[in-house]
Amino acid sequence: MQSYKDKTELIEEIRKRYSLYDQEFESIKEDEKELLKPGVDKTPSQNISYQIGWTSLLLQWETDEKEGIDVKTPTPDYKWNNLKGLYESFYDQFSSYSLHQQREILQNQVSEIIEWIEKLDDKTLFVPEQRKWATTPAKWPVWKWIHINTVAPFKNFRTQLRRWKKETDTE
Structure with a gap:
């Protein structure tokens, strides 16, 4: 997995x-x-x-923990062994919006994530077990959670969109 030397590098990516x-x-x-x-x-x-759903969850986990709420990841309604159900809930929740509206929602959430990162100190961002919601047997620091819910899927899903458009062009 890609890593970052500091928060500026993470934000730029x-x-x-x-x-x-x-x-x-x-x-x-x-x-x-x-x-x-x-x-x-x-x-x-x-x-x-999918992107809107995961970035929403990431922001919600942080907000809930700061408010003293016991965070259940990924959500109280979905366990890690039922991600397909979680994804379906994302599709149901956001499919009624136009693509333009969906893009605006995601843009706002990405901006909010960047603002959040800017406010975090290096220890909170780069040292494991700084947030209860991020404490797992894998002991990932917060930056890894941010990475796997932003940078990684932006790369992977961009490839899917390009493949989708290529299929459209060949019809």
């Missing part, structure tokens, strides 16, 4: 990967947002709904 990911939606028409293509496991709307 989030901005870069988010920007590239978001640009993929510019050529997708609104009436295509629910089209599923061969070789791609998500529609464009599902793709961005």
Whole structure:
């Protein structure tokens, strides 16, 4: 997994990967947002709904812990062994929005994540077990949770969107 020397490097990578990911939606028409293509496991709307869902959870975990709420990851309603159900809940929750609205929601959440990172001290960001919600047997520091819910899927899902668009071009 990629690592970062400091919070500035993490923020720059989030901005870069988010920007590239978001640009993929510019050529997708609104009436295509629910089209599923061969070789791609998500529609464009599902793709961005997944991103919105995970970034929402990341921000919610932090907010809840700061408010003294006992955080159940990934959610009180879904366990780690039922992620498919969680993903379906993301699709249901965000599919009624237009692609433009979904992009705005994700843009706002990415901005909020960056603001949050800027306020964190290096110990909280880079040393394991600084947040209860981030304390797992793997002992990941907060930056890894941020990475796997922003940078990593922005890269992977950008590839899926490009494959989806290629399938569209060949029809």
